[in-house]
Amino acid sequence: MNNLYKIINELIYEYNLNIEEAIDIEDLIRKMNIRLVIADLPEGILGACKVEGLKRLIVVSSKVYNEEQKRFTLAHELGHILIHRGTHYFSKEDVTTIYTNKQKEDEADRFAVELLLPxxxxxxxxxxxxxxxxxxxxxxxxxxxxxxxxxxxxxxxxxxxxxxxxxxxxxxxxxxxxxxxxxxxxxxxxxxxxxxxxxxxxxxxxxxxxxxxxxxxxxxxxxxxxxxxxxxxxxxxxxxxx
Ligand SMILES: [Zn+2]
Structure with missing residues (x-):
């Protein structure tokens, strides 16, 4: 978990993020050279990500219902990329129970809230x-x-x-x-x-x-x-x- 704070502090420093207000998460993702795609994902899946060598991709469902959910999904997927470096999906259930039992989902959620609201x-x-x-x-x-x-x-x-x-x-x-x-x-x-x-x-x-x-x-x-x-x-x- 300390790792998470370290990663976020490095991001804040490296990309000169102003945490006194809402950060521009899409801009951050672009600056990190992560490809961002909005696509039709299966029902109940809000986002996904993939790391393949140096190529990194985040997909957000076109069905996210508002800006807040989109930002949370992006931050969650960014968390997976930086902490877990693998392929993951983010489902609707994860949103309502915010912290799920699954360890990786929990870590990605914690990363997301800490990045969006330190x-x-x-x-x-x-x-x-x-x-x-x-x-x-x-x-x-x-x-x-x-x-x-x-x-x-x-x-x-x-x-x-x-x-x-x-x-x-x-x-x-x-x-x-x-x-x-x-x-x-x-x-x-x-x-x-x-x-x-x-x-x-x-x-x-x-x-x-x-x-x-x-x-x-x-x-x-x-x-x-x-x-x-x-x-x-x-x-x-x-x-x-x-
Ligand atoms: Zn996830």
Whole structure:
């Protein structure tokens, strides 16, 4: 994994990348003399890459649905080329579960998020701002990343007590927890999300602490905020204990 940071630092240095804003990933790939092709790939495959001697190729599906997904796919494939030097495919499933169990996919994803939104940059941002969806939206827009990938990324890096939960029909699809000191209780599976799903977008509001924390600590306050994804009929909820 250290290797990954080393490779990215070398790229930043060698190609003089400005990590204060979204990097031009297509330009970087061109400058690295990697051939970039947009093609019809089989259903569910977003990208692929190939290394053959000195020849390097990245293929992106013409069906990527937006700029953010295209950038993530390109960065992911670039990760495979630089770390694994082989032939790989990137499927749709990899996008929703962002970090899959397969080691190489995991490494390529980690490479992609670190290149597109370096942890150093996030640390600076969260030092100066409160973490909420307003901030996550701003960062996502500035770095041309999806809201979900940015939420996960910020949750990973922050020391605040945050958990993000992706849900639908009162069922959790996935969740990510920060390294904050307070240990959220582990009863997410039984948690009542229907309460949240009655409304659509819910701005940050104070809720009872015992909804999320088993101990009744008067010292803390609990805040909840939710974004509704109309097209998917899914919700992302950010819970923060301060
Ligand atoms: Zn891959």
């Amino acid at each position: 942890s150093k940059t996030i640390r600076t941002i969260i030092r100066e701002n409160d973490v909420d969806f307003e901030l996550i939206k701003q960062v996502a827009q500035r770095y041309k990343m999806s809201l979900i990938a940015t939420s996960i990324r910020i949750t990973e890096v922050t020391n605040e007590n945050i958990i993000i939960i992706y849900h639908r029909n009162n069922i959790i699809k996935w969740w990510h927890k920060s390294n904050g000191e307070i240990f959220f209780n582990e009863r997410y599976e039984g948690i009542d999300l229907a309460r949240i799903e009655q409304e659509k977008d819910i701005p940050s509001k104070k809720v009872e602490l015992n909804l999320w924390l088993s101990e009744d600590e008067d010292l803390y306050s609990c805040y909840e905020e939710t974004i509704y994804f109309n097209k998917l009929n899914e919700y992302i909820t950010l819970v923060q204990i301060i």
